[in-house]
Amino acid sequence: MLVNEKIAIEHGLKSDEYKKICKLLKRTPNITELGIFSAMWNEHCSYKSSRIHLKKLHTKGKKVIQGPGENAGVIDIEDGDAIVFKIESHNHPSFIEPYQGAATGVGGIMRDVFTMGARPIANLNSIHFGSTQNKKTKNLLRGVVHGIGGYGNCMGVPTIAGQTSFDRSYNGNILVNAMTLGLVKKDKIFYSKAAGLNKPVIYVGSKTGRDGIHGASMASASFDEKIEEKKPTVQVGDPFTEKLLLEACLELMSGDSIIAIQDMGAAGLTSSSIEMASKGNLGIEINLNKVPCRETKMTPYEIMLSESQERMLIVLESGKEEIAKKIFDKWNLDFAVIGKTTNTKNIELFFDNKQVANIPVNTLVENSPMYDRKWKKSKLPKKNKIDKTIFKSLKIKDTLKKILSSPNVCSKEWIWQQYDHTVMGDTIQKPGGDSGVVRVHKTDKAIAATVDSSATYCWAHPLTGGKQVVCETWRNLISVGAKPIAVTNCLNFGSPEKEENMGEFVECVQGISEACKYLDYPVVSGNVSFYNETKDIGIKPTPTIGGVGLIKDYKKMITMDFKEIDNIVLVIGKTEGHIDQSLLSRIILNENNGPPPEVNLFNEKNNGLTLLNLIEKNFIKSAHDVSLGGIIIAISKMCIKGNKGIQIKKPKFLINEIEYFFAEDQGRYLIEINPKDLKEVSKILDKNSVHYDEIGKIIDKEMIIDQKTKLTIDELKSYNTNWLKSYMV
Amino acid sequence: MKSSVITFPGSNCDRDMDVALTKFGFKNKMVWHNDQELPKSDLIVLPGGFSYGDYLRCGSMASKSKIMHSVINFAKSGGLVMGICNGFQILVESGLVPGVLLRNKYLQFICKNIHVKVDNKENTFFKNLDKKVLEFHIAHNEGNYFCTNDQLKEIEDNNQIAIYYCDQNGNTNDQINPNGSIKNIAGILNKEKNVLGMMPHPERMIDQSLSGEDGSIFFKNLLNNIK
Numbered sequence: 039m040l041v042n043e044k045i046a047i048e049h050g051l052k053s054d055e056y057k058k059i060c061k062l063l064k065r066t067p068n069i070t071e072l073g074i075f076s077a078m079w080n081e082h083c084s085y086k087s088s089r090i091h092l093k094k095l096h097t098k099g100k101k102v103i104q105g106p107g108e109n110a111g112v113i114d115i116e117d118g119d120a121i122v123f124k125i126e127s128h129n130h131p132s133f134i135e136p137y138q139g140a141a142t143g144v145g146g147i148m149r150d151v152f153t154m155g156a157r158p159i160a161n162l163n164s165i166h167f168g169s170t171q172n173k174k175t176k177n178l179l180r181g182v183v184h185g186i187g188g189y190g191n192c193m194g195v196p197t198i199a200g201q202t203s204f205d206r207s208y209n210g211n212i213l214v215n216a217m218t219l220g221l222v223k224k225d226k227i228f229y230s231k232a233a234g235l236n237k238p239v240i241y242v243g244s245k246t247g248r249d250g251i252h253g254a255s256m257a258s259a260s261f262d263e264k265i266e267e268k269k270p271t272v273q274v275g276d277p278f279t280e281k282l283l284l285e286a287c288l289e290l291m292s293g294d295s296i297i298a299i300q301d302m303g304a305a306g307l308t309s310s311s312i313e314m315a316s317k318g319n320l321g322i323e324i325n326l327n328k329v330p331c332r333e334t335k336m337t338p339y340e341i342m343l344s345e346s347q348e349r350m351l352i353v354l355e356s357g358k359e360e361i362a363k364k365i366f367d368k369w370n371l372d373f374a375v376i377g378k379t380t381n382t383k384n385i386e387l388f389f390d391n392k393q394v395a396n397i398p399v400n401t402l403v404e405n406s407p408m409y410d411r412k413w414k415k416s417k418l419p420k421k422n423k424i425d426k427t428i429f430k431s432l433k434i435k436d437t438l439k440k441i442l443s444s445p446n447v448c449s450k451e452w453i454w455q456q457y458d459h460t461v462m463g464d465t466i467q468k469p470g471g472d473s474g475v476v477r478v479h480k481t482d483k484a485i486a487a488t489v490d491s492s493a494t495y496c497w498a499h500p501l502t503g504g505k506q507v508v509c510e511t512w513r514n515l516i517s518v519g520a521k522p523i524a525v526t527n528c529l530n531f532g533s534p535e536k537e538e539n540m541g542e543f544v545e546c547v548q549g550i551s552e553a554c555k556y557l558d559y560p561v562v563s564g565n566v567s568f569y570n571e572t573k574d575i576g577i578k579p580t581p582t583i584g585g586v587g588l589i590k591d592y593k594k595m596i597t598m599d600f601k602e603i604d605n606i607v608l609v610i611g612k613t614e615g616h617i618d619q620s621l622l623s624r625i626i627l628n629e630n631n632g633p634p635p636e637v638n639l640f641n642e643k644n645n646g647l648t649l650l651n652l653i654e655k656n657f658i659k660s661a662h663d664v665s666l667g668g669i670i671i672a673i674s675k676m677c678i679k680g681n682k683g684i685q686i687k688k689p690k691f692l693i694n695e696i697e698y699f700f701a702e703d704q705g706r707y708l709i710e711i712n713p714k715d716l717k718e719v720s721k722i723l724d725k726n727s728v729h730y731d732e733i734g735k736i737i738d739k740e741m742i743i744d745q746k747t748k749l750t751i752d753e754l755k756s757y758n759t760n761w762l763k764s765y766m767v
Numbered sequence: 768m769k770s771s772v773i774t775f776p777g778s779n780c781d782r783d784m785d786v787a788l789t790k791f792g793f794k795n796k797m798v799w800h801n802d803q804e805l806p807k808s809d810l811i812v813l814p815g816g817f818s819y820g821d822y823l824r825c826g827s828m829a830s831k832s833k834i835m836h837s838v839i840n841f842a843k844s845g846g847l848v849m850g851i852c853n854g855f856q857i858l859v860e861s862g863l864v865p866g867v868l869l870r871n872k873y874l875q876f877i878c879k880n881i882h883v884k885v886d887n888k889e890n891t892f893f894k895n896l897d898k899k900v901l902e903f904h905i906a907h908n909e910g911n912y913f914c915t916n917d918q919l920k921e922i923e924d925n926n927q928i929a930i931y932y933c934d935q936n937g938n939t940n941d942q943i944n945p946n947g948s949i950k951n952i953a954g955i956l957n958k959e960k961n962v963l964g965m966m967p968h969p970e971r972m973i974d975q976s977l978s979g980e981d982g983s984i985f986f987k988n989l990l991n992n993i994k
Contacts, residue, residue, distance in 0.1 A: 193779065456878070
């Protein structure tokens with residue numbers, strides 16, 4: 039087929055991008071070459087709109103072994119151990135086909151992690167759906183949860199934490215972000231950089247089929263009414279094959295046969311081969327007739343663009359083919375030598391003894407387009423003037439009930455009970471806590487992980503929102519007694535071609551970077567998902583942050599359930615009474631405007647590190663960070679989990695009690711301590727200039743706010759646990 | 768005491784079982800599904816997971832694998848065999864215990880702590896157990912035990928029901944039944960009582976820091992019974 043500009047545009051390329059390709063090649067590309075360019079130059083693979091801004095992220099730190107740019111980030115957790123982790127989006131496919139979309143999202147991210155030699159030890163996810171009134175929401179939620187469970191459960195990797203939210207802005211574009219953590223020895227990490235000439239290039243795993251062709255291009259465009267036609271671009275996952283691939287790869291990796299390894303993810307064989315050649319500054323030659331195919335008569339174009347799952351490309355040491363083949367035979371996986379490394383610095387493809395593509399690698403990578411798109415700065419919205427008489431008309435009990443049972447606050451047990459969260463025998467904090475925690479197998483160490491996003495805050499003011507999400511994950515880690523080490527980010531936004539959306543992106547990234555830098559909590563991996571937009575309506579900006587921390591002695595891990603009657607509960611951090619953008623404001627007062635709560639990075643760091651110090655000294659019996667819904671929601675959850683009540687002692691404050699209980703000021707935690715330790719704890723808090731209030735004392739089975747306002751734990755439980763279950767029936 | 772854990776392609780609780788058996792004093796060996804010979808063992812365990820991806824029917828392909836011939840012979844000659852979760856599915860598929868395991872009643876994978884009542888102590892697995900109710904953990908999609916009325920009568924007459932799902936006080940009823948199993952059956956023995964299949968995972972309950980410790984009680988008791 040002859041290629042022209044029209045065909046290029048049908049491939050998602052812009053007119054000037056096509057001209058650039060012809061100029062770089064000094065000729066017109068053939069159809070296979072055009073397919074390769076379109077796969078490498080789309081937004082999903084090339085980061086052409088985001089690259090310029092991602093450079094500003096804070097990515098360095100003492101514990102960073104590998105930052106962004108590899109299959110996943112790697113951090114040092116001492117004793118020769120390292121954690122490999124990353125988060126990735128699978129938004130577009132999940133909206134089109136929720137089960138397969140979500141399943142292959144989980145499969146893809148696990149592959150990114152074990153490609154680096156790490157055994158996956160935990161999965162997390164952040165999933166976002168449209169309004170609960172939207173007729174698609176229920177089926178999408180059910181399909182996504184089944185898909186995540188279907189893949190992760192079969193792999194035997196526990197899903198230990200997650201986040202689920204509902205918001206109208208996701209009606210036409212749900213978000214599915216999957217994160218995986220893996221454990222590896224520091225001296226056994228594998229990279230994707232090819233090296234050496236004439237080294238065999240090996241294809242292993244599943245056969246190549248016609249599924250997922252142009253998947254990455256699909257994920258680089260907005261949706262319209264023809265969305266159903268895109269179903270064939272969604273890949274189909276086979277977790278069983280991936281489990282075999284995992285075991286086979288780890289077996290091969292225990293020896294010294296591998297020079298470089300790269301999974302075939304987005305843009306399949308194209309991006310994996312080009313990535314390895316580009317990083318090694320080499321050429322690569324592939325005979326496409328050797329690629330194991332599932333279907334007959336597949337063309338070079340289809341083979342190169344297929345996104346069939348569960349495949350890997352390996353550059354092997356010469357002479358190790360037999361050893362490697364034996365391992366893959368044992369696991370019943372395809373194994374084929376399909377090419378070799380060359381010194382041409384070109385990617386050369388052969389099919390039926392003819393050369394079908396010959397492209398200089400650098401034209402696909404370094405010369406890929408990079409845009410500095412126009413963006414619009416957001417102003418901090420004006421504070422709402424709330425008529426304080428409204429507060430007097432609100433009954434605390436009713437307000438608490440409404441918020442505790444609201445979709446974004448209620449218990450997500452219906453979801454996480456469908457995920458195997460205990461396989462591998464090291465899960466010591468299950469979903470439903472502030473962070474999931476798994477032990478580092480056969481050691482005293484444990485790894486805490488959490489995932490969070492706050493689209494509402496980011497929508498109200500991207501810069502503050504970006505900072506806030508980072509801090510939220512930091513607090514989640516501190517609350518379980520983990521020292522935060524690093525983050526991964528998944529940046530979900532609308533179209534970068536719109537100034538507002540691009541502005542949201544730029545300022546969220548700036549906020550993330552500022553917070554990460556201040557907290558010494560670098561970004562080590564991540565991904566960008568633009569074009570989360572249907573018929574011109576985009577999602578709220580949703581940067582998702584996955585945070586990872588270390589607990590040196592897992593016996594010191596903290597949970598949020600109240601432990602003992604007569605213990606004292608303190609609020610760490612100051613409550614100013616910020617109501618704008620809070621759940622109280624949005625659910626009860628029906629007010630969606632105003633600025634998000636301010637983020638004070640000094641207080642975040644100081645409060646967090648002081649709390650860690652208290653945990654280290656064994657003063658803390660339980661802890662929970664204060665987030666959505668404010669203090670009273672946080673207390674309710676601690677009561678529910680511990681099956682204990684609290685006698686609340688109203689602090690004498692200038693702000694009224696509604697503001698005190700429901701405000702969403704940042705940098706706060708609730709902690710439980712023994713009364714005998716109060717003096718010593720106060721001393722440490724005072725010494726570190728950490729503000730705290732005593733809020734109450736733990737009692738049996740009842741939350742007593744004042745003489746007229748009492749709730750039993752069973753009441754709190756039923757508000758919190760029933761909503762999602764009855765919604766999904 | 769010597770034990771062997773069989774690894775099938777897709778098994779994923781094999782390591783957990785190895786850790787548990789070793790922790791409580793078994794000398795455990797891992798055995799590959801394609802092997803023909805079993806090492807000398809006092810106990811063979813078929814672990815949980817998704818052998819052969821649960822394709823066709825859970826456990827059905829694994830029940831035809833090479834090593835299963837030896838496992839079946841071992842069981843028929845009186846050797847102790849225990850199948851957990853997917854291992855239980857393999858046992859029913861290979862005919863070593865009666866009945867079938869259907870998809871959970873609410874068509875969802877379930878991962879949570881549950882209680883089981885141990886009524887039947889006339890077997891090596893539960894003999895001498897101090898507790899009547901154990902807190903175990905389940906994680907499965909196809910654990911809905913079913914058999915014909917005739918079969919049910921037979922297994923009841925032969926005292927083959929090993930454990931029932933119950934509440935923490937030992938009451939068995941529909942509300943507490945997590946997956947729709949007939950009679951709340953969570954585990955079943957063969958006629959000779961040397962083969963046990965059960966859905967719950969005792970190996971996930973062997974440490975205070977994990978979901979609970981009743982698994983420890985089970986394994987310690989099992990080891991003492993075999994000695």
